[in-house]
Amino acid sequence: MAENTNYLLNCIECGADFFKEGERDFYFNKGLEMPKRCKPCRDKKKTRFKQERERAELEEILSTLPFEQIQKTEMPSTDSNASLFIIGNGFDIMHGVPSSYYNFRDSIGRKNTLRFTLETYIRQDDVWGNFEDGLAYLDREMMLGTLDDWLDNFDVLDEDDDDFSAADYFAAQDFATSQIYILTQDLPKRFRKWIRTLKPRNSSKPVDDIIKTDARYINFNYTEFLETIYGVPQKNILYIHGDRRDKKTQLVLGHGHDIDEVFEEWYQANKNRKEFQPSLLEKDRRYDHNDNPVYLGYFLKDETKGNWKSQMRYDAINNTVGLIEDYYENSAKKTSEVLLRNQPYFKSLAGIKNIVVIGHSLSKVDYPYFKEIVKYNKYSSELKWFISWYSSDGLKKIIKFVSEMKIPTENVKLFRA
Numbered sequence: 294m295a296e297n298t299n300y301l302l303n304c305i306e307c308g309a310d311f312f313k314e315g316e317r318d319f320y321f322n323k324g325l326e327m328p329k330r331c332k333p334c335r336d337k338k339k340t341r342f343k344q345e346r347e348r349a350e351l352e353e354i355l356s357t358l359p360f361e362q363i364q365k366t367e368m369p370s371t372d373s374n375a376s377l378f379i380i381g382n383g384f385d386i387m388h389g390v391p392s393s394y395y396n397f398r399d400s401i402g403r404k405n406t407l408r409f410t411l412e413t414y415i416r417q418d419d420v421w422g423n424f425e426d427g428l429a430y431l432d433r434e435m436m437l438g439t440l441d442d443w444l445d446n447f448d449v450l451d452e453d454d455d456d457f458s459a460a461d462y463f464a465a466q467d468f469a470t471s472q473i474y475i476l477t478q479d480l481p482k483r484f485r486k487w488i489r490t491l492k493p494r495n496s497s498k499p500v501d502d503i504i505k506t507d508a509r510y511i512n513f514n515y516t517e518f519l520e521t522i523y524g525v526p527q528k529n530i531l532y533i534h535g536d537r538r539d540k541k542t543q544l545v546l547g548h549g550h551d552i553d554e555v556f557e558e559w560y561q562a563n564k565n566r567k568e569f570q571p572s573l574l575e576k577d578r579r580y581d582h583n584d585n586p587v588y589l590g591y592f593l594k595d596e597t598k599g600n601w602k603s604q605m606r607y608d609a610i611n612n613t614v615g616l617i618e619d620y621y622e623n624s625a626k627k628t629s630e631v632l633l634r635n636q637p638y639f640k641s642l643a644g645i646k647n648i649v650v651i652g653h654s655l656s657k658v659d660y661p662y663f664k665e666i667v668k669y670n671k672y673s674s675e676l677k678w679f680i681s682w683y684s685s686d687g688l689k690k691i692i693k694f695v696s697e698m699k700i701p702t703e704n705v706k707l708f709r710a
């Protein structure tokens with residue numbers, strides 16, 4: 294018998310045979326028009342469209358850019374003593390280091406509980422695209438919903454009940470909050486393990502004409518490639534978020550949100566939701582007390598008036614809410630502590646006249662560091678900024694950064710890295 298490979302169409306682009314009967318039925322049933330191109334050609338066309346859109350966006354931004362653009366080679370040769378370099382993750386990436394958060398994701402594998410937790414319990418479409426920021430969006434409702442399910446599963450009773458089992462109570466709570474431990478314990482361990490493996494995949498020196506070994510450096514990366522690739526002495530570099538070679542210090546990682554603001558935002562958005570009201574109107578038009586754990590955990594003003602199924606249940610909710618709040622506290626980047634610890638360093642930058650930013654995303658979470666530099670600087674209004682860019686997203690961030698920092702646009706020059 295002949296194999297079922299009767300193709301029905303020819304691709305208008307490459308001429309290949311494609312489209313089987315099954316596919317035709319699918320298209321027909323959905324009322325779709327038959328495709329003109331085979332799958333590989335369709336994908337290529339999509340990529341082309343995407344690239345064209347990005348190119349158009351980039352041209353648009355470049356045409357209205359208020360900053361002068363220079364070539365790397367046009368960088369003025371300034372006094373090393375008056376130059377500060379700021380190095381971000383783009384620096385490692387341009388040296389072929391697989392150091393994006395997508396690389397981190399790939400390093401932990403598909404069936405990993407940490408990955409599952411991050412992708413399930415963080416309320417972001419793409420947790421890896423905006424990783425540190427996303428840590429501020431642990432899903433409270435889902436955490437408490439899980440607790441509710443486990444309390445039911447274990448049938449947790451009140452302490453004065455003959456069949457009360459403390460073991461069941463703790464087991465339910467442990468199950469429900471295990472995600473918090475994964476995020477607070479496993480994530481930093483896994484992250485450090487991954488950071489330790491990073492190395493450049495090529496030996497190019499794309500910023501060789503810019504790097505001055507005797508200038509000063511603030512390195513936001515945990516890696517030492519400034520030293521190993523360009524020979525910058527360690528004493529000239531501040532590893533502001535930690536140095537991976539130093540096993541005792543914790544690598545600084547986290548979001549930059551004010552946790553009270555995040556909570557308030559969530560609270561305001563949810564306080565009027567029907568399912569979180571103290572009393573729910575039932576179908577028989579009678580009011581019933583609500584024992585939704587999110588309601589109990591966050592919306593109950595008077596703790597003596599709740600109608601939880603049991604005291605133990607209320608305690609479990611209370612403890613879990615405490616753990617969730619601890620998580621929020623711990624997942625914030627301790628920027629102010631870092632600033633405090635390095636205050637003498639920032640004061641020592643008073644004589645800097647030029648700041649060269651290479652491969653830094655200029656995210657809001659790092660603004661405080663830049664503000665601290667300007668705060669102690671003698672020349673703050675004349676400070677010259679040389680900032681590298683790579684994509685239209687990068688340019689947008691530079692525009693926002695310059696305006697937020699109130700830097701005069703004529704003090705900013707951009708170069709493509």
Ligand SMILES: [Zn+2]
Pocket residue numbers: 304305306307308309330331332333334335
């Ligand atoms: Zn084709």
